[in-house]
Amino acid sequence: MLRRFSNxxxxxxxxxxxxxxxxxxxxxxxRNAAAATSLFLASILALTAxxxxxxxxNDEPTAGGDTTAAADDDWTxxxxxxxxxxxxxxxxxxxxxxxxxxxxxxxxxxxxVREDQFAVITQNAPRVLADNPPDLMRLPQMSDLVGDxxxxxxxxxxxxxxxxxxxxxxxxxxxxxxxxxRGDGPLYAMGKNYSMTGVxxxxxxxxxxxxxxxxxxxxxxxxxxxxxxDAGITPTNQFNxxxxxxxxxxxxxxxxxxxxxxxxxxxxxxxxxxxIDTESNVKAAEHLKKWIDAGYFAADINSLxxxxxxxxxxxxxxxxxxxxxxxxxxxxxxxxxxAGFFLMPPLEEGGKxxxxxxxxxxxxxxxxxxxxxxxxxxxWIATNDDARTLAVxxxxxxxxxxxxxFMPEVDPASVTGQTLSAGATIAEDxxxxxxxxxxxxxxxxxxxxxxLQKLVAGEQTAEGLLQAVQADYxxxxxx
Amino acid sequence: MNEMRTTxxxxxxxxxxxxxxSLEARRxxxxxxxxxxxxxxxxxxxxxxxxxxxxxxxxxxxxxQYSFYDWNGVGASTFVGAxxxxxxxxxxxxxxxxxxxxxxxxxxxxxxxxLGLLTAATIRKFAxxxxxxxxxxxxxxxxxxxxxxxxxxxxxxxxxxGLVNEIMRAVGLGPVTRxxxxxxxxxxxxxxxxxxxxxxxxxxxxxxxxxxxIDPALYExxxxxxxxxxxxxxxxxxxxxxxxxxxxxxxxxxAALAAFDIVFISTQGGPANSTLVPGLEIxxxxxxxxxxxxxxxxxxxxMVLVLAVVLPIQRLTKEED
Numbered sequence: 001m002l003r004r005f006s007n008x009x010x011x012x013x014x015x016x017x018x019x020x021x022x023x024x025x026x027x028x029x030x031r032n033a034a035a036a037t038s039l040f041l042a043s044i045l046a047l048t049a050x051x052x053x054x055x056x057x058n059d060e061p062t063a064g065g066d067t068t069a070a071a072d073d074d075w076t077x078x079x080x081x082x083x084x085x086x087x088x089x090x091x092x093x094x095x096x097x098x099x100x101x102x103x104x105x106x107x108x109x110x111x112x113v114r115e116d117q118f119a120v121i122t123q124n125a126p127r128v129l130a131d132n133p134p135d136l137m138r139l140p141q142m143s144d145l146v147g148d149x150x151x152x153x154x155x156x157x158x159x160x161x162x163x164x165x166x167x168x169x170x171x172x173x174x175x176x177x178x179x180x181x182r183g184d185g186p187l188y189a190m191g192k193n194y195s196m197t198g199v200x201x202x203x204x205x206x207x208x209x210x211x212x213x214x215x216x217x218x219x220x221x222x223x224x225x226x227x228x229x230d231a232g233i234t235p236t237n238q239f240n241x242x243x244x245x246x247x248x249x250x251x252x253x254x255x256x257x258x259x260x261x262x263x264x265x266x267x268x269x270x271x272x273x274x275x276i277d278t279e280s281n282v283k284a285a286e287h288l289k290k291w292i293d294a295g296y297f298a299a300d301i302n303s304l305x306x307x308x309x310x311x312x313x314x315x316x317x318x319x320x321x322x323x324x325x326x327x328x329x330x331x332x333x334x335x336x337x338x339a340g341f342f343l344m345p346p347l348e349e350g351g352k353x354x355x356x357x358x359x360x361x362x363x364x365x366x367x368x369x370x371x372x373x374x375x376x377x378x379x380w381i382a383t384n385d386d387a388r389t390l391a392v393x394x395x396x397x398x399x400x401x402x403x404x405x406f407m408p409e410v411d412p413a414s415v416t417g418q419t420l421s422a423g424a425t426i427a428e429d430x431x432x433x434x435x436x437x438x439x440x441x442x443x444x445x446x447x448x449x450x451x452l453q454k455l456v457a458g459e460q461t462a463e464g465l466l467q468a469v470q471a472d473y474x475x476x477x478x479x
Numbered sequence: 480m481n482e483m484r485t486t487x488x489x490x491x492x493x494x495x496x497x498x499x500x501s502l503e504a505r506r507x508x509x510x511x512x513x514x515x516x517x518x519x520x521x522x523x524x525x526x527x528x529x530x531x532x533x534x535x536x537x538x539x540x541x542x543x544q545y546s547f548y549d550w551n552g553v554g555a556s557t558f559v560g561a562x563x564x565x566x567x568x569x570x571x572x573x574x575x576x577x578x579x580x581x582x583x584x585x586x587x588x589x590x591x592x593x594l595g596l597l598t599a600a601t602i603r604k605f606a607x608x609x610x611x612x613x614x615x616x617x618x619x620x621x622x623x624x625x626x627x628x629x630x631x632x633x634x635x636x637x638x639x640x641g642l643v644n645e646i647m648r649a650v651g652l653g654p655v656t657r658x659x660x661x662x663x664x665x666x667x668x669x670x671x672x673x674x675x676x677x678x679x680x681x682x683x684x685x686x687x688x689x690x691x692x693i694d695p696a697l698y699e700x701x702x703x704x705x706x707x708x709x710x711x712x713x714x715x716x717x718x719x720x721x722x723x724x725x726x727x728x729x730x731x732x733x734a735a736l737a738a739f740d741i742v743f744i745s746t747q748g749g750p751a752n753s754t755l756v757p758g759l760e761i762x763x764x765x766x767x768x769x770x771x772x773x774x775x776x777x778x779x780x781x782m783v784l785v786l787a788v789v790l791p792i793q794r795l796t797k798e799e800d
Contacts, residue, residue: 052555052556053545053548053550122766123767126551126769144551148551150553240750241661241750242746243748298639300638300639302658302663302749302750302751303634303638303658303659303662303746303750441769442769445763446763446767446768450750450751450752451751453749454750454751456750457662457663457750459663459751476768
């Protein structure tokens with residue numbers, strides 16, 4: 001023991017061994033910690049790669065219509081096996097039916113379908129189009145997507161297929177110019193059909209209060225609402241809960257009754273200087289406020305979502321709802337003979353009418369593998385008789401395409417028949433409007449919805465509503 | 480042989496190891512062992528560390544980085560310095576969302592902790608019986624149900640013709656009934672009730688397990704001294720579970736401030752922004768307005784806010800300990 005000490009080394013023995021073990025442990029730990037820390041830091045650096053986010057997508061080819069077409073002018077699906085990647089909205093059986101029919105007619109083509117809720121599509125659209133490019137995709141508000149070069153330019157397809165000769169209003173909403181304004185410029189999307197909005201009513205409840213035909217003026221509509229209320233029937237119902245301010249439907253329809261649709265479209269298409277708080281629009285908002293204050297809407301509309309509204313209407317809980325013809329098919333089966341449709345009546349009998357009318361837009365990713373086959377599919381939907389029949393019978397809406405194209409036979413008394421004929425009226429009156437909720441990406445969730453909910457809660461005036469939305473609109477556009 | 484040094488009886492080592500080589504060999508062995516241990520430990524840490532870096536640190540660093548850019552999530556980005564942060568101050572709607580989150584603390588944290596304490600103290604008394612098992616299970620069940628399902632269920636319950644209003648009508652409270660989630664004055668409270676319902680189970684279970692660890696002798700002593708149930712609760716039960724209360728408060732306060740799922744499912748921030756919370760605002764900014772930089776800046780500020788609220792709570796419970 002003593003020899004060891006003289007050696008100058010530490011005394012061996014249980015104590016020292018323990019201490020050394022301890023020392024070795026601590027150094028080992030600190031080393032591990034050091035190693036781990038450096039590993040962390042290195043990984044963070046490696047993974048984050050301190051470059052500006054998103055800059056790398058900038059130089060990738062965008063809107064490649066020209067290059068693709070130059071390489072290959074075959075606007076068909078060819079004869080080799082093709083799989084079209086499709087990203088669709090859940091709950092709309094039309095696409096599935098069209099795919100099935102197309103696969104039958106063109107056996108070399110098959111569809112690989114992914115479905116999501118529309119809200120999910122809205123939030124994922126840019127990333128999906130960039131990273132996981134679908135050949136066909138249901139599109140949300142598209143001006144941002146075009147600005148980022150994510151959508152395939154369909155101008156060449158339009159020229160090849162002769163879409164340019166269709167009524168121009170069908171395609172206007174899907175054109176986006178260099179400044180991201182819609183209504184003009186190259187074509188970036190195509191519709192599966194185009195929808196129509198107005199007022200649905202329960203014919204049984206209508207009969208109870210003596211309403212046998214659709215009101216011809218706004219004043220008449222007011223009267224029926226009052227009569228329904230007096231008879232203990234909820235006059236009208238609308239989804240206005242959560243992030244979905246469905247009162248935008250009656251509001252915009254009233255705007256078309258009070259004024260011309262053009263300034264409204266200018267606003268939605270972001271024409272410079274366009275305003276939503278115009279005199280006639282304020283009157284329309286005041287009319288809506290009048291309905292709210294008179295108790296014509298169900299008391300709980302601020303908590304009601306779309307499917308609850310539909311469920312209640314089908315159960316006969318309200319006389320009217322403001323909605324679109326995408327429900328015509330389902331109302332024809334679920335309320336057969338008990339539902340009717342009319343356009344929002346004008347101020348004076350025989351006056352011009354308007355309606356939100358938008359194509360059910362589908363686009364092609366600028367990086368899609370089979371853009372020409374997808375474009376061929378778009379043309380087929382609009383021109384093939386079977387496809388047009390499906391668009392009407394399953395989609396409930398008017399198909400795209402030339403004005404004189406084939407139309408399937410529809411019972412004029414059915415809801416589908418009524419919405420189709422209403423569509424013809426709108427076309428005559430040039431009363432088609434894009435939905436005011438689609439003016440910018442966030443205007444619906446962040447401005448229309450909270451302000452319409454405030455209107456219901458009595459925390460906002462008709463004029464204040466439009467001014468608030470106008471302010472949000474300007475701040476969004478000017479960034 | 481060298482291995483034996485550490486594992487064998489220390490007294491015998493001297494004899495076994497020759498004096499001239501032992502020191503050198505031992506050092507080398509120690510070094511080798513240290514290395515081996517180091518690698519083994521590293522091997523154990525790396526998988527977890529990898530995922531921690533990938534899914535926690537990396538997003539954190541990226542969020543901070545994004546917050547200095549004007550970026551829409553896809554296209555090119557421009558560096559804007561602290562602009563995103565200064566713009567946050569200019570948004571009045573943002574202040575409202577933070578106030579809402581603070582108000583939610585009452586429902587998500589205060590109520591469940593108080594109720595949890597009371598129920599746990601009650602259940603403790605018959606802890607061994609079947610009734611205790613049943614009530615524990617029933618009260619903990621909300622914790623097992625996914626928040627999304629809970630949110631959907633409660634939106635039905637709280638609807639105009641939902642069960643809550645039906646019961647109120649049945650007992651003569653008809654005039655008070657309303658669409659609880661659709662009224663700007665009651666929506667936040669209604670969302671809070673859902674949160675309280677979910678959080679109660681967690682608090683109850685945690686506090687109950689803490690209470691069962693309290694020495695029964697303390698209660699006996701208290702009873703001999705003539706303490707009633709209330710006195711017993713404040714003198715023995717509450718001080719004994721102080722640490723668990725701290726955990727409950729911390730977890731639920733974070734849940735309140737970071738609330739997203741329940742609000743998103745039940746009201747989506749509406750009506751009229753009355754239930755808008757920062758988590759939802761970040762989501763809207765990032766995915767609807769596509770202002771990823773702005774959303775990131777809000778997320779960073781919000782994280783600091785959560786830390787500022789939660790750290791003092793942590794310190795408080797530690798000091799009291």
